[in-house]
Amino acid sequence: MMGVVSIVIAVAPAIGPTVSGVILSVADWRWIFWLVLPISILALVLGAIFLRNVTKTHFVKFDVLSTVLSAFAFGGLIFGLSSVGEAALGHAPVPVWIPIVVGTVALIAFVLRQLQLQRTDAALLDLRTFRSRPFSIAVALIAIVMASLFGSLILLPIYLQQVLGLNTLAVGLVLLPGGILMGAMAPLVGSAFDRYGPTTLVIPGVMIVAGALWGMTTFGAATPVAWIIAVHATLSIGLGLVLTPLLTSALGSLPQPLYPHGSAILRTVQQVAGAAGTALFVTVMTVTAAAQSELGAAPSTSTAAGVHNALLIGALVATLGALLACFVRKPADASLSDQESRTVLAPH
Template sequence: MANTLNIKPSPSTDPPRRAGLALGLLLVSAFVVVLNETAMGVAIPPIMADFGVTASAAQWLTTAFMLTMAVVIPVTGLLLQRYTLRRNFFTAMGLFALGTTLAAIAPIFELLLVARIVQATGTAIMLPLLFTTVMNLVEPDKRGRSMGLVAVVTAVAPAIGPTVSGVILSGLGWRWIFLIVLPIALIAIAAGARWLRNVTPTSHARFDILSVALSALGFAGLIYGLVSIGEPRGAKGSFGIWLPLAVGVAALAALIVRQLALRHTDRMLLDVRVFAHRAFTLSTVAIVVVSMALFGSLILLPLYIQQVLGEPAHVAGLMLLPGGILSGLLAPFVGALYDKVGPRVLILPGSIVVALAMFALSTLGGETPVGLVIAMHLFLSVGTSLMVTPLMTTALGSVTPVQYPHGSAIVNTLQQVSGAAGIALFVTLFSLGATSGTGTPAASAGGVQLAFLIGALISCAAIPVAVFLRRPTQPESAESS
């Protein structure tokens, strides 16, 4: 793996092979933890039956996971600077394994919810850890291939999560979703103890309590408000929608001001000066757009397949599986192409394909053949595959090495926020379209068409952005803003 990834000389005394093992272990571990993020959706009905909870309460198993990710990921920029690779890895996988164990044995719903929060904390640390390690260890002209493998984690694992859980539920209980994952997590921890070494640099960085508080309040408020938009009126809670959104936006504005005030100190939580790099800003905008399309379609297509076509949940998962597999197969090849041709040649056609696929999905109806639905999803998967790896590589490759942890934390946080926004938008538009009819499958199909049509129009915003993207020029020698 070291030769394939072209590992840079490590700041430690470990040879390149050791760094290659570190990346391989991080890739496998991250795939497992991210797979678990979307695995609970299909398991909601049996969990409701076992614990006697309502759908709105059970949905918190997913909502709380997203909220925790949004709160913890911004803090990882500082964690990755301050602590070693081994310490961050064992913290992430230890928390994930603990949460998985608690979830598997939870006798009451409240403990299961706590377990999901613990799981999410580990997942939130693992994702930026993977990105930052790749940026530190892999040569700039070979990062596309490595980030292609990372895309298998960030794009494919969430896509096949519902399918995997659906297959497990077809023959076993919902606890087996955790019981099957737990041994893999424990093996990863054991492998880390044996092979993982500190191959990334650290620096002394101090926590700023006010920044952490503003970040938690801002991103949690934003995610909570966005997720609440798609919930039924009676499930929105006493805070409603707009109060959390307003608090979130205000806290984030204060966070930005605070970070700029701390820019000459070692107390910055997030270095917002990464947005001074044009390629980072443009790539991040496109990442937000494609994440909205990806996560929105992942939540809406299963609803369409079940409520309009009348197929069971496990069939819906299997229908989306080919797209997930295709994304996984394409990601390494797209990464290798990036190293040769740069970002624009891939991202521009990819953004066009995503927009066309969304327009095609806006024609779905009650009589659409199953094969055509699968083909449309495959078309969308091709477009997102052409975009995800080049965008991530361009964004993080355009900042200075000292900014890698901050850039990674910002990109991953915005992915969570835009994913939540995509889910909220698609579900809300679906509900509006469906309730404007008679509640029949035909009315639900109208909601699906409306959601994908608006999604298609939003997806078009990535096309002009792609025109201006260029390969980052020698980011290692760039000066911080």
């Protein structure tokens, strides 16, 4: 099941550049949103008709303060991190430190509020999930994986257009094979997880991700497109090996009462990590390119140098993630005993 779910999580952002490239090659950029609008409406209608609750519901007190704090915390951090690249160019709508400080302060207040509310099982986001060591390790690796995925998806189109001079349609086609690979792998990886567990998939998967990012550091002003496609496809294979096992290991290691909170945390981490990865990659690229331009380098050369340094940082982070991957365990082996479950769910 998680393999099927991972098809959407992995493939959607991977094929986005391809679809956008096709649209931009024949129409104005506004058509990207006009064409997505009916799809969104259709999803809303189908969900309202066919989506049914399959779990037992019970009354939960709605904490308004937690909701407000979460909006400022995660919204502020994501907006701030996403604005770092613009700030480096002097185009940020507001000073980047303002949303980051607001988000950080709100996040601290949110965490303190949840620690108080979870004593009575009234937390909006129950942080007792992090008492499960397998869950914490999986969350950390998912953050690294999503940062690598979204960071590379942001940089590669910039590199392909500004350095190699490809048009939007060509850029989309270059990235398409990787998206197809991730989609084709997801159900197969799900079956392999059931048979072998996550360790035999995650460790080589993270190593492949790191290796692909190291391969991307070789990209320059005259890199063959075939090599770019091969390295991006390799990155997609590594991500495909990692994503499904990590999501399954994370949720499978929690007591059942914490499943909804664990799922919410995973989705939040994916969003924040994606924004952080984008901010890191774009900021390093922008700062390096600006420094090269001041030295008299051509725009394409400056951008190529910036992309190289950004991907170098990503490769180093992914390499550290390969060490962390050694501690991932199969949910059946890492599942909590009755005593451990009581410890995780204890109020204090």
